[in-house]
Amino acid sequence: MNIILFEPDETGRPLSRRDERTAHLLKVLRKKPGDTFDAGILGGPVGTGRIEALRLDGSLTYTLDLRGAPPERTPIRAGVGFPRPIQLRRLLRDLSSLGLEAVDLLGSDLGEKSYRDTKLLSGGGARAALIEGAAQARDTALPELRLFPDLDRWIEARPWQREGRSPLLIAADNVRPEGTFAHLGPRRGPMVLAVGSERGWSDRERDLLERAGFTRLSLGKRALRTETACVAAAVLAMEKIGALE
Amino acid sequence: MNIILFEPDETGRPLSRRDERTAHLLKVLRKKPGDTFDAGILGGPVGTGRIEALRLDGSLTYTLDLRGAPPERTPIRAGVGFPRPIQLRRLLRDLSSLGLEAVDLLGSDLGEKSYRDTKLLSGGGARAALIEGAAQARDTALPELRLFPDLDRWIEARPWQREGRSPLLIAADNVRPEGTFAHLGPRRGPMVLAVGSERGWSDRERDLLERAGFTRLSLGKRALRTETACVAAAVLAMEKIGALE
Numbered sequence: 405m406n407i408i409l410f411e412p413d414e415t416g417r418p419l420s421r422r423d424e425r426t427a428h429l430l431k432v433l434r435k436k437p438g439d440t441f442d443a444g445i446l447g448g449p450v451g452t453g454r455i456e457a458l459r460l461d462g463s464l465t466y467t468l469d470l471r472g473a474p475p476e477r478t479p480i481r482a483g484v485g486f487p488r489p490i491q492l493r494r495l496l497r498d499l500s501s502l503g504l505e506a507v508d509l510l511g512s513d514l515g516e517k518s519y520r521d522t523k524l525l526s527g528g529g530a531r532a533a534l535i536e537g538a539a540q541a542r543d544t545a546l547p548e549l550r551l552f553p554d555l556d557r558w559i560e561a562r563p564w565q566r567e568g569r570s571p572l573l574i575a576a577d578n579v580r581p582e583g584t585f586a587h588l589g590p591r592r593g594p595m596v597l598a599v600g601s602e603r604g605w606s607d608r609e610r611d612l613l614e615r616a617g618f619t620r621l622s623l624g625k626r627a628l629r630t631e632t633a634c635v636a637a638a639v640l641a642m643e644k645i646g647a648l649e
Numbered sequence: 650m651n652i653i654l655f656e657p658d659e660t661g662r663p664l665s666r667r668d669e670r671t672a673h674l675l676k677v678l679r680k681k682p683g684d685t686f687d688a689g690i691l692g693g694p695v696g697t698g699r700i701e702a703l704r705l706d707g708s709l710t711y712t713l714d715l716r717g718a719p720p721e722r723t724p725i726r727a728g729v730g731f732p733r734p735i736q737l738r739r740l741l742r743d744l745s746s747l748g749l750e751a752v753d754l755l756g757s758d759l760g761e762k763s764y765r766d767t768k769l770l771s772g773g774g775a776r777a778a779l780i781e782g783a784a785q786a787r788d789t790a791l792p793e794l795r796l797f798p799d800l801d802r803w804i805e806a807r808p809w810q811r812e813g814r815s816p817l818l819i820a821a822d823n824v825r826p827e828g829t830f831a832h833l834g835p836r837r838g839p840m841v842l843a844v845g846s847e848r849g850w851s852d853r854e855r856d857l858l859e860r861a862g863f864t865r866l867s868l869g870k871r872a873l874r875t876e877t878a879c880v881a882a883a884v885l886a887m888e889k890i891g892a893l894e
Contacts, residue, residue, distance in 0.1 A: 406872050475870055498877050541871035586835060586888050623884075624893035625720055626786035627651050632743050635877060636884040640893075643831050643885060648869035 405432075407442040407542045408453060409535055410468070415445065421462025429455065429464065443468055444544040446535070450474050474544040478503035478647045479594035480638060481564050481571070483552075485512035485601030486520050487630035493524060493533045495631045499547060500537025502638050503647075505594075506548040510558050513609055515601030525551065555598075555609050559616045564596045571596045573618040576637045579604050581622035585640040588621070595641050599634050602627070650677075652687040652787045653698060654780055655713070660690065666707025674700065674709065688713055689789040691780070695719050719789040723748035723892045724839035725883060726809050726816070728797075730757040730846030732875035737769055738778045740876045744792060745782025747883050748892075750839075751793040755803050758854055760846030770796065800843075800854050804861045809841045816841045818863040821882045824849050826867035830885040833866070840886050844879050847872070 405428050419426045429435045435455055443453030443466075451470035458464055486509055487495055499507050511520055524530050534546040552558040564571050571594035598618060605613070613620065623636055642648050650673050664671045674680045680700055688698030688711075696715035703709055731754050732740055744752050754770075756762070769775050779791040797803040809816050816839035843863060850858070858865065868881055887893050 498874075501871060501873055501877065503871060540874060543871070584888070584894050586891070586893070590831060622893065624887065626746060626748060626788070628746055629743075629785060632746065632880060635880050639881040639884055640888060642869065643829070646831070648831070648885075649829050649867065 405536075405539045407444050407450065407539050407544075409444050409446055409539050409544060412445055412448060415468060418459060418463040418465045421464075426462075426464050430458075442542065443470060444474065444542075445470060446538075446544055446546065448544055450542065450544055475503060475541065476647075477505055477545060478638075478642055479571075479645065480504050480641055480647075481506040481508065481594070481596045482634060482638060483508040483510050483555075483558050483596065483598045484634055485510055485515045485599065485630060487601070488516075489524060491629060491631045493529060495634055496530055496533035496547075496549070497537040497540070498631065498635050499638060500534040501541040501543075502537075502635070502642065503541060503543055503545070504547045504638060506550070506563065508550045508552055508558055508563060510552045510598075511554045512601045513555075513606035514603035520551075520553075555612055559612055562616075564594070569594060573613075573616065574598070574637075574641065575605070575610075575613045575618040575620045576600070576623050576633060577605055577610070577620035578622050578625065578627070580610060580620060582620045584622050585637075585644070588644050590644055590646065592645060595645060597634075597637050597641055599630065599637055602630050602633075650781075650784045652689050652695065652784050652789075654689050654691055654784050654789060656691055657693060660713060663704060663708040663710045666709075671707075671709050675703075687787065688715060689719060689787070690715060691783075691789055691791065693789055695787065695789055720748060720786065721892075722750050722790060723883075723887055724816075724890065725749050725886055725892075726751040726753065726839070726841045727879060727883060728753040728755050728800075728803055728841065728843045729879055730755055730760045730844065730875060732847070733761075734769060736874060736876045738774060740879055741775055741778035741792075741794070742782040742785070743876065743880050744883060745779040746786040746788075747782075747880070747887065748786060748788055748790070749792045749883060751795070751808065753795045753797055753803055753808060755797045755843075756799045757846045758800075758851035759848035800857055804857055807861075809839070814839060818858075818861065819843070819882075819886065820850070820855075820858045820863040820865045821845070821868050821878060822850055822855070822865035823867050823870065823872070825855060825865060827865045829867050830882075830889070833889050835889055835891065837890060840890060842879075842882050842886055844875065844882055847875050847878075 444450035575598040689695035
């Protein structure tokens with residue numbers, strides 16, 4: 405937690421004793437009344453918070469002075485085959501810390517159907533993971549998060565389509581690649597990254613991707629966990645569009 | 650676990666009922682006597698195993714036919730500031746799955762001293778994490794793992810030095826970078842990557858690195874977890890040396 409993030413509607417209300425942000429401020433950062441800390445409003449500005457008082461019930465009052473801009477968004481949308489639930493949380497956190505514009509979770513032909521039945525998404529855990537990633541990167545913006553039952557529906561919906569914008573469409577594919585990320589070379593502008601489940605894409609999905617305009621690029625010969633493959637693909641793409649400068 | 654890995658001295662002995670490989674073969678992969686599976690010997694070849702019998706005590710006998718070569722090693726050595734213990738396991742697993750030649754864990758000026766007192770290293774957990782990463786990538790080789798109390802001792806020891814080999818020395822540094830990974834361009838040959846603790850390098854460490862011939866490259870403006878930063882730096886370096894093809 406490199407920045408304490410607040411929901412827009414909770415600022416001004418004291419932080420309860422049980423709030424993990426209270427614990428972080430008092431126990432990890434060892435802050436006392438009068439001390440300042442890095443703060444931000446989700447979807448809003450960043451700046452400085454100040455602890456005003458510790459109240460008898462263990463809650464904490466604070467004031468905020470937020471006038472800075474958060475880091476720039478990374479103009480990358482990732483469509484990711486549902487990973488194991490235990491990986492999903494870390495995946496969302498990591499892709500959020502990289503500032504991705506959107507993460508679409510996709511059912512896939514070779515993915516485990518059961519992975520989709522995760523409570524992380526309905527129970528608020530997914531949003532908590534996205535917030536954790538943003539707090540790591542001192543960001544206030546979260547990736548848009550959407551679910552699609554399969555690749556077909558994702559490609560039909562084309563959530564990346566927007567007036568006057570033609571993102572480069574890339575699918576990670578170690579089995580039948582057409583090239584490598586190194587062949588991309590530097591470019592500006594948005595990118596869409598499709599990363600399959602750990603078992604990769606079916607040939608049916610490869611056809612769908614090809615007809616939708618995706619180029620298949622290899623991440624090497626090693627089988628990586630979905631989470632690692634996503635971070636790898638995102639970082640390679642970020643480098644190409646100058647988002648790592 | 651994409652491949653079942655055996656220690657050189659245990660082949661031939663039955664796998665006990667409680668061994669996680671037994672559970673993986675029987676419960677996750679649903680293998681039965683007569684079925685084959687991907688197998689390898691740590692530090693040796695890869696090939697096919699065959700379940701011969703399930704014994705009354707729940708253990709499993711098998712035969713191995715191993716004649717293949719594991720994937721090529723990635724000629725990268727990483728020197729990494731000690732992360733939080735909870736991250737260390739995942740870091741070792743991920744860097745092992747990327748096939749790195751060596752991982753050196755370094756005390757650093759801005760790292761938490763307490764992180765070094767981890768039982769993961771003495772208790773066999775570190776080796777288990779390296780094996781888990783190798784099994785993910787269908788590899789049989791593990792990165793060499795060494796500990797150094799500080800950057801000074803690492804640079805003094807120059808564990809990367811070997812007759813006739815001059816690796817490119819790169820330090821990840823988002824605070825005072827001299828360039829970005831994009832400026833590296835494609836090259837062949839080995840690389841050494843120094844990645845600090847999450848709080849980065851002290852100026853004293855920057856001087857040490859500079860005098861030892863390290864170039865400081867940025868991974869962007871976002872503060873990443875040590876684990877994510879290491880995977881990012883490793884993948885960017887792997888791309889440059891053609892290890893992702």
